[in-house]
Amino acid sequence: MKIFFFCKPYLLSQKYTIVAYIALTLLSSAIGIISPYVIGNFLDDLVISADKSVIFRFCIIFGGLSILKILKDYITSIMYTKMQVQMGYDLNIRVIKHVQSLSLSFINQKDGMYLNQRFNGDSYNLITFCLTTLQGVITNIILIVVPFVILLANNWLITVLMIGFILVYITLYLALREWLYKAGLVFKESQAKFISKLYEQLKHIKLIKINSIQSELNKRAEDSFTDFKATAIHSQKANFVYSSLEGMIASIAQITLFVIGGLQIFNGNFTVGMFTIFNSYFSMMLNASRYFFGLGATYQNAMGSYNRIKDILKCRGESYGEKIVESIDRIELLDISFNYNTFPNNNYACEASSSNQEQETIVEDRAFDTAQVRVENVIDSFSAKFSKGNMYALSGPNGAGKSTIISLIMGLYIHEYDGEIKYDDVCIREIDMVTTRKRLIGFAEQEPLLINDSIRYNLDYNDNASINGIDLLKNTDNMCANSRTVSLDECIKILNMESFINQNSFSFIINEKNTNISGGEKQKISILKVLYKNPEVMIFDEPTSALDMNTTRKFINYLQKIKSDKIIIIVTHDEYVKGCCDEIVQI
Known part of the structure; x- marks a missing residue:
């Protein structure tokens, strides 16, 4: 079965617990099989025997079996919960990691809440199906x-x-079965989209208030709900018809048994106790048959989840090279062209191994398919060189592609451009860009998004870093190749953040939407993160837009002081900053 093969790694990770779980379940089945004999013999003994001890003996045996069953049910429920939660998380995080590896331009076209609801619900649905089916089928x-x-x-x-x-x-x-599958799949899709539209009402709350568009946004949710309700009703109808037919067959079977059994009693072939035993075993077989009939509906539902997750996993993640770069002296962009509507690009300009070429990002998924229409390039035949020891101003009108060039330099669109991007004559497609960005590149966004955690965590993303006054111990695993150490205290003074840090401390928790600090402080934290990381390549996107002139001068002076062993690129419209740079790269 496809679903079990897909979930095999997660089932094997809990194999001993699953074996114990099934063993306890079989114990329950044994109790269920023994019980009809106990009850049937008790009824016959009541008719034949005048010994009242029969009643007490029955109560002890039946009561003991009931207590044993309750104890078994408690243990198996705890075991099941532990397995289901752990395996569901393992599958969920696998899908999340895969989504994180996909092309940035591809992900940017998707609704995050829809994706989250989709693979989160489907992951737990598949694990639940496997666990319940393993136990249910054997039993x-x-x-x-x-x-x-x-x-x-x-x-x-x-x-x-x-x-x-x-x-x-x-x-x-x-x-x-096909009718059930289609009804379930359409329902899952409409449910994910509806939840996404509901979240939209909260995600854009500021926009809604500023423009007073509550009714317009509510209408979007209402339209989505109308579709969701229709698919929910259709799915329920399909399941009701299926279960009703199953119940009807069970009723006919039970009536038929009573007719045959009643005639057997009238003919003297059955005692009441024997009929009770036969009725119990017949019902046991009937219920087990109904289980497999119901399993068919559950399987079709699980197949919907399986195919939706497989659609995600079929999208190949971005492939990076294996070359580890220890230092970057020069970055070159040669005849670069790029637009956001065509991906991936198969025409790799720089040579790479055949194995890398085979791993290009390919979108194969029906549900994720997006119209891929080539439009005018955002960047067309752009070339530039950035060398160590210099500070560059990247300038140009809004929409010219400055931020896109920064993304390309950092390898965020690794297979989606024409031309060549090289680090010291090595094509970035041959370089392990994940490691390179972690160790050698620092980037401060113009509008940074900070994580819902402490200021300290947002500086180095390290839960284990210690704080001593305002000095942090740099995590040696994340240190860049440059051995020069940087004082956090010095960086804070450069950005005039002493008052802010003293007032809030590094333990101050930034909320999810970053609304408990100002836009200027957010930008300073983003810049501080880069300065403290002290990488060989420093990139700043409009870093002075929220800085006063005094802070701007201190910041730029510091960059000039440290630029000898760095490549510093600043996206800016600020004439003062441009004047302090060694070269202006015009877009």
């Missing part, structure tokens, strides 16, 4: 086979009757 096979053998040995007519109803179940499932 219900036993509950069919053992009673079948017992019934066949005692009454072939009832056994044949049971086989007939099982065949009816199988026929109905084969006839309705």
